[in-house]
Amino acid sequence: MAGTLILGKNEFKLLDEIGSGTYAKVYKAIDYQHQREVAIKCMLLDSERYGLLCVVIREINLLLELKHPNIVQLYDIIRRDNEIYLIFEYMNIDLYQYMIRNHRPLPDIQVKIYFYQLLNGLDFCHTNKIFHRDLKPQNLLLDTKGTLKIADFGLARDATVPKRAYSKEIITLWYRPPEILLGTDIYSSAVDIWSAGCIFAEMLRNSPLFKGDCGIAQLFCIFQVLGTPNEKLWPGVSSLPNYTFDFPQWQPTSSLSKYVHLSHNKAEDLLSRCLSYIPEQRLTAKQALQHPYFVQDNE
DSSP: OOEEEEETTEEEEEEEEEEEOSSEEEEEEEETTTTEEEEEEEEEOOGGGHHHHHHHHHHHHHHHHOOOTTBOOEEEEEEETTEEEEEEEOOSEEHHHHHHHHOSOOOHHHHHHHHHHHHHHHHHHHHTTEEOOOOOGGGEEEOTTOOEEEOOOTTOEEOOSSOOOOOSOOSOGGGOOHHHHTTOOOOOTHHHHHHHHHHHHHHHHTSOSSOOSSHHHHHHHHHHHHOOOOTTTSTTGGGSTTOOTTSOOOOOOSOGGGTSOOSSHHHHHHHHHHSOSSGGGSOOHHHHHTSGGGSGGGO
16 A cells, blocks of 8 residues: 555655554555654544553553663654554564564574563563563564564553452463463463463474464463473462363473474573463573573583
């Protein structure tokens, strides 16, 4: 869709539609004023979409606060009548599309570079008490220089102290941690670490590690790899709302390398510590960044 979009004193040349959803369209454009490529997210807001307005305001507020090399940059917000336009830096492709085009697992060094950047952006979010709550390859953007940036903060929330109940309607199914699937509404930034671990595994195998088509199927996919959780494996699990002692019983796999191409033990250790059943035992993003996996001479 080519054309010119005039928003107040700003003029943009629309080059192409690069995304479309129920409530928004995203266009690649040229910002004439600043002579740069941008992505314009256009949303129609009306009285029937109050919930969407809340999501947009939340995303705007968080992105204005989170300025980091591994978080997508929001340049401007423009309101026109019942439309709102978010002007972002343009990124060439998302990680999901990139992996699809590759048709094979990413090289180990590339996985290491992308995963480090993901953790770096995530550490900045968590340091600022922000949970992303929807990490997945589609929400990780790449440019031609190999920079990865976290995007789409529509489900993100700021942490509260003391902990309180949050929504359970978060995180795309394949990247949703077991505590959410089992019904808890009290959780921490560890939910993002689980999602990041799933993305790490997906880059190494070029397909999702846990690929259920509903909540219970997703749990069973996890159980078949990590074992069916019990009080010994995960103290307190039987008290979660969706837990039942009637779950099929699977034993933990002896090595994640059965499911994921892991070039050395340090990669397996990092992955297993991101995918711990016990949220408090998962590495924090800051701890993960210090893991020996990222040391250059560890091959």
